[in-house]
Amino acid sequence: xxxxxxxxxxxxxxxxxxxxxxxxxxxxxxxxxxxxxxxxxxxxxxxxxxxxxxxxxxxxxxxxxxxxxxxxxxxxxxxxxxxxxxxxxxxxxxxxxxxxxxxxxxxxxxxxxxxxxxxxxxxxxxxxxxx
Amino acid sequence: xxxxxxxxxxxxxxxxxxxxxxxxxxxxxxxxxxxxxxxxxxxxxxxxxxxxxxxxxxxxxxxxxxxxxxxxxxxxxxxxxxxxxxxxxxxxxxxxxxxxxxxxxxxxxxxxxxxxxxxxxxxxxxxxxxx
DNA sequence: TACTTTTATACAAGTACTTACCCTAAAGTG
DNA sequence: CACTTTAGGGTAAGTACTTGTATAAAAGTA
Numbered sequence: 001x002x003x004x005x006x007x008x009x010x011x012x013x014x015x016x017x018x019x020x021x022x023x024x025x026x027x028x029x030x031x032x033x034x035x036x037x038x039x040x041x042x043x044x045x046x047x048x049x050x051x052x053x054x055x056x057x058x059x060x061x062x063x064x065x066x067x068x069x070x071x072x073x074x075x076x077x078x079x080x081x082x083x084x085x086x087x088x089x090x091x092x093x094x095x096x097x098x099x100x101x102x103x104x105x106x107x108x109x110x111x112x113x114x115x116x117x118x119x120x121x122x123x124x125x126x127x128x129x130x131x
Numbered sequence: 132x133x134x135x136x137x138x139x140x141x142x143x144x145x146x147x148x149x150x151x152x153x154x155x156x157x158x159x160x161x162x163x164x165x166x167x168x169x170x171x172x173x174x175x176x177x178x179x180x181x182x183x184x185x186x187x188x189x190x191x192x193x194x195x196x197x198x199x200x201x202x203x204x205x206x207x208x209x210x211x212x213x214x215x216x217x218x219x220x221x222x223x224x225x226x227x228x229x230x231x232x233x234x235x236x237x238x239x240x241x242x243x244x245x246x247x248x249x250x251x252x253x254x255x256x257x258x259x260x261x262x
Numbered sequence: 263t264a265c266t267t268t269t270a271t272a273c274a275a276g277t278a279c280t281t282a283c284c285c286t287a288a289a290g291t292g
Numbered sequence: 293c294a295c296t297t298t299a300g301g302g303t304a305a306g307t308a309c310t311t312g313t314a315t316a317a318a319a320g321t322a
Contacts, residue, residue: 021187022242023171023235029245031164032309040154049269056152060311065270085319086268099244103237104154110230111153163279180299191281196300216289217298 029074030100034059034067039097040104042077046092076100160205161231165190165198170228171235173208177223207231 030036034056041047041055053064068091071077076097082088161167165187172178172186184195199222202208207228213219 021168021171022239022246023168024189025242025246026238027164027167033158033162036158037152037154040152050267058155061270062312063310066309081269084268085317086266087270087317089269096245099241103234103241106233106237107157108153110234111156113230114227115153115156181297184299192300193282194280197279212299215298216287217296218287218300220299 026103029076032067034063035071036104036107038064038067038071039076039093039100040108042091042093042097043101043104046090049089049091052091071097157234160207163198165194166202167235167238169195169198169202170207170224170231171239173222173224173228174232174235177221180220180222183222202228 030039037056037059038052041052047055049064049068052068053059053061056064068077068079072079072091075094078092078094080090080092161170168187168190169183172183178186180195180199183199184190184192187195199208199210203210203222206225209223209225211221211223
């Protein structure tokens with residue numbers, strides 16, 4: 001899971017900084033490109049690993065697994081593996097993870113507003129996003 | 132501003148993906164560790180470069196400038212430089228940038244909730260965040 | 263037996279992000 | 293002249309992120 005070196009002064013400041021800025025705390029948990037996207041797709045309910053992979057085609061398996069593990073470690077989702085062959089693994093948001101719903105929905109709303117102003121995007125593109 | 136290579140297939144997929152997931156669109160604009168933090172601090176009004184630097188001690192000047200330029204290029208904020216010596220430069224959210232207010236406030240709310248459950252954080256830490 | 267399916271893991275290589283350190287302009291002040 | 297201030301730019305180095313490719317286990321099916 002690529003341990004992060006915490007020796008630098010600035011790295012330490014990063015973690016102290018959330019005293020002044022709650023957003024910093026959030027970014028420590030769900031910062032990066034993929035985590036909010038994964039969480040968003042789990043808002044509508046538990047999903048199997050393979051379902052997530054299909055839903056987010058642009059992500060590599062490596063990234064998907066890696067971020068799922070980090071999100072699990074941060075207690076934003078739980079992993080449940082049924083001992084069958086072939087494996088059957090589902091990922092589910094914890095209450096903490098579900099608490100991000102307003103954040104993720106606000107993002108979706110903003111994206112829709114922005115795209116309404118973007119002439120390159122048609123109304124067809126805006127239909128049918130999860131909730 | 133470190134141009135990003137857009138040649139890989141997956142990179143292209145990243146940009147196509149927002150057809151299916153509005154959150155992807157958002158992450159293309161404000162993904163990464165620092166951008167939401169910068170935007171959050173601009174919610175309360177225009178700020179000088181040096182004010183931002185003071186408000187976000189954990190960021191390096193390089194990162195701050197780099198992200199400010201990217202946010203400006205993405206039309207989330209505007210830069211205004213007064214031709215005086217020493218320089219006087221202010222950064223202000225555009226309407227698009229202001230549109231992120233619900234997102235950033237939702238983040239702040241979530242962070243506060245999470246920290247209430249965290250015994251290592253005292254109530255004192257929760258006081259006085261911008262809005 | 264060979265092949266499929268699902269959920270991964272390992273390793274090498276490439277790309278992007280972040281930091282550290284040093285430098286500039288131009289006016290004002292001692 | 294020397295020194296301060298503000299808003300950055302330049303370069304090099306280190307760290308993290310991302311991809312590509314190869315591999316596995318174990319039951320079921322052809």
